[in-house]
Amino acid sequence: MGYRVAVVGATGNVGREMLAILAEREFPMDEVAAVASSRSIGMEIEIGDSGRKVKCKSLEHFDFAGWDIALFAAGSGPTKEYAPKAAAAGCVVIDNSSLYRMDPDVPLIVPEVNPDAIDGYTARNIIANPNCSTAQMVVALKPLHDAAGIKRVVVSTYQSVSGAGKAGMDELFEQSRAIFVGDPVAPAKFTKQIAFNVIPHIDSFLDDGSTKEEWKMVVETKKIMDPKIKVNATCVRVPVFVGHSESINIEFEREISAEQAQDILREAPGIMLVDKREDGGYVTPVEAAGDGATYVSRVREDPTVEFGLSLWCVSDNLRKGAALNAVQIAELLGRRHLKKG
Template sequence: MGYTVAVVGATGNVGREILNTLAERTFPADRVVALGTDRAVGHEVSYGDDRVLRVEDLGRFDFSTIDIAFFAVEPRLVAAHAARAATAGCVVIDTGPSFRLDPEVPLVVPEVNPQAIAAYKQRYTIATPSPTAVQLALALKPLHDRFTVRRAVVSTYQAVSGEGKEAMDELFTQTRAIFVNDPVSKSVLPKQIAFNVIPQIDGFLDDGATNAEWALNAEIKKLVDPKIKVAATCVRVPVFIGDAASVHVETDQEIGADEALEALRGAAGLSILDKRGTADGYITPVEVAGENPVFISRVRDDSTVENGVAFWSVADNLRKGAALNAVQIAEILARDYLEE
C-alpha cells in the first residue's frame, strides 16, 4: 500500500515538474490526482513515461481521500483551498509564498532543516522556500556550521519562469518582435525583458527594497539562523529556466577559498564545479536545466572583509528550487511521519 497524492496546479510549470519528479523518484503513491481550475479542467498531463492524468476540478474535489497535496498555484487559490485540504486531514505542501514566513508553518529545505517537518501537525501545512532561498540556504548551511556566517551580500539573476508561464511567453514574444522589427509590448513584467535585465521582482517596500529582497533575508533567518543578515538585490533576467546568484559571505571564524570549498564539497544537495582560469570551470543557467543539485563555482577569497569568501551559484529554479524540494519533503513526511 502507498499514499494518495494530489497536485494542485498540475498544468503549470511547477505542477508539471512535480509530477515528473514524483514519477522519476518512484514516490510510493497508489493514486495521483491532477487538479486545476477553469480552462485546465479536462486537460491531460503526463505522469511518468507511460501515464496520463486528466485534470479534475479543484473547487469540487474532496481532499479527505488524499494524504499529501502539493499546491503549485497562485496565492488566491491557496487561500481558497489549502485550509480546506488541511482540515480534511491532508498534508499541504505549498510551493508558493503564502506560508513561508508563517510562524506556525515549517519552512523546509530537506538538506538544511529536515527536523522542522515534525511541526507540520500544527497546521497540516509545510512551506517550501523561494527558489533563491533554497539555493542560498544550501550553500550557507555548511559554511555556517563550520565558520558561522555573519552576513551575506547577494545579487540574484532570476529566470522568467519564476514569474510563471505568462512571463516565459512574454520573453518569447518580445524577442521575436525585436527580430522582425515589430512593436514590443509588455503586460506581465514591469519593463521589457527581452535583451534587458529588470532590478525588480515583486513590489517595492517603503525603504526601497522589493518584497523578494526582504523575503530572502527573512527566509534565510528561518531556515539557517536568525542571526544571519542578508543584503539582496534581486534581478529578473532574459533566461527561461535557471536562477543564478553572486554571493559574498562574511564569517566570524577565519575562512579562505580552500576551506570554503572543502566545506561545500561535503554538503548534500550541492555540486562543485570550480576550475580557475577557464570557461569550463564554472556553470551557467542553460547548463543546469533539468538537473537536481545546486551548482557552486568561482569560489574565491573576498579581500574586502577580514573573513570572507565569494562564489557563484546556479540551479534549476523549477527543479530543486520548487518541485524537487517539495517532493523531498513529501518523501521524509511519508517515511517518518505518516502511516500508509
C-alpha cells in the same frame, strides 16, 4: 503500500514539474490526482516521461478526504481558500506559494538544511516551500555556516523568466522574435522590456525601497537557517528561460579559506561543486536546467572583510527552487511521520 497524492495547480509550469519529479524519483504512490481550476477539467496531463496520463479534476469540487499529501502550486489566492480545507480533511499540504512561509505555526523546509523543523507540521497540517532564490542559496550556505558561522550575506540574483510563470517565458520569446524581425516591443508581464535587457525589480516595492522578493530572501533565510544572519539582497530578472543564478558574498565569524570551503561544499548534500579556475570552469543556467543539484562555482576569498568568501550559485528554479524541493519535503515527511511505502 503507497500514498495518495494530489498535485494542485497541475497545469502550470511548477505543477507539471512536480508530476514529472514524482515519477522520476519513483515516489511511492498508489494514486495521483492532477487538480486545477474548473476550466482545465478533463485536460490530460502526462506524468513526466512515464507515458502515463491523468485527467485534471476541478479544485473547486475536489474532496481531499482520504488523500495523504497535497502539493500546492496554485498561487496564494487558491491556496488561501483550499489549503486549509485540505489540511482540515487530514491531507498534509506542502505549499509552494508565499502565503504560509512566515507563519510561526508552519515549518519552512529545505530538507538538506533544516529537516528537523518538519516535526512542527502538525500545528496546521501545512508545510511551506521557500522562495526559489532562497532555496538554492541556503543549500549552499548551510554547510559553510556550520563550519565557520555566517554573520552577513550580500546576494545579487540573476533570476530567469520562468520564475514569473508561463507568461514570463512567453514574453521573453515573443519580444526576442519581435526584435529580430523589427516589430514593436510592448512589455506586459514585466515592467520593462525583458529581451536583451535586465530588470532590477521582482515583485512589489516596499516602503524602504526594497522589493518583496528581496524581503523574502532576508526573512526566509533567517527562518530556515539562523535569525542572527544579516542578509541584503538585490533581485534582478534576466533574459534566461530557466535557471536562477546568484552572486553571494559571505562574512563569517571565524576564519575559513577558499580551499576549506571547496572541500566542505564538495561533500555537502544537494551541491555540485564545479570550480575550475579556467575558461568555462564554472556552471551557467544552461547547464543547470533540468537538473536537481545546486551548483557552486568561483569560490574565492574576499579581502574586503576579515573572514569573507565570494561564490557563484546556480540552480534550476523550477526544480530545486520549487517542484523538487516540494517532493523532497514529501519524502522527508514520509520517512519521519507518515510511514508508508
